[in-house]
Amino acid sequence: MKLKLDDNGNVVLQNGQPVYVHDDGKEAPFDAAAAVIKISALNREAQGHREAKEAAEARAKLFEGIEDAEAAIKALETVKNLKEGDLVTAGKVEEIKSAAKRAAEEQVAAAAKAAAEREKTLQGDLEKLQGQLHGELIGGSFSRSKLISEKFAIPGDLVQARFGQAFKIEEGKVVAYDQAGNKIFSRARPxxxxxxxxxxEALVDQYPYKDQILKSSGANGGGAPNGSHTGGKPPAGKGNFGGNKEDRLQAIKSQFPDLAQP
Structure with a gap:
């Protein structure tokens, strides 16, 4: 292909473009601007193909040694399914852990409730036993008291009704407190x-109506009043000191009205 020249040796132009004569004798104008654009496009296309080829070669290197692509794909699917199974298994493990935690918490709560109920029952039994012990030690002390049998004009249960609240059980022993709340200590054993x-005896000494509940010098040995006592109040004739508790209480109220006062 060569430029077409006129008789004067100048390049023949067609629409401002030089005319070339091809090897087969055909003539055609050459559009240089279009050619540049086309060349640039072809270069870009070639570069894209080259980069794609290089990327494909790089990816291919990752699979070097793999001859059976179909088997490799199946292996990848197996691994994928295995990983999904692991996720499911992990979820099941968390579910099992949560269920076990809830079960443990429920068991602990049930055990705590049962322990609290058992403690309440034991506390009730303990208070009952303490009440029985209190009644036996303190009530027995009143019923067996030599002082009451020898010096009191009223039965022991009535003495207990008036002075029983002053006695307590401490470390298994009967201990008395005076009206000021002070523990009563022995004069004989400091x-x-x-x-x-x-x-x-110390409590009775502090009692303002002690003359009404103690035997007078003229009282008989039966422990009952002799019909006259300090204070000059005649017996009312109600109740019976030799009767049951209600009769004795009525008798003491009628003959010693001040005893009913706290």
């Missing part, structure tokens, strides 16, 4: 707590 009769 530093030691007074025994029952000594403490009761």
């Amino acid at each position: 530093g030691e707590v007074a025994d029952f009769d000594e403490a009761l």
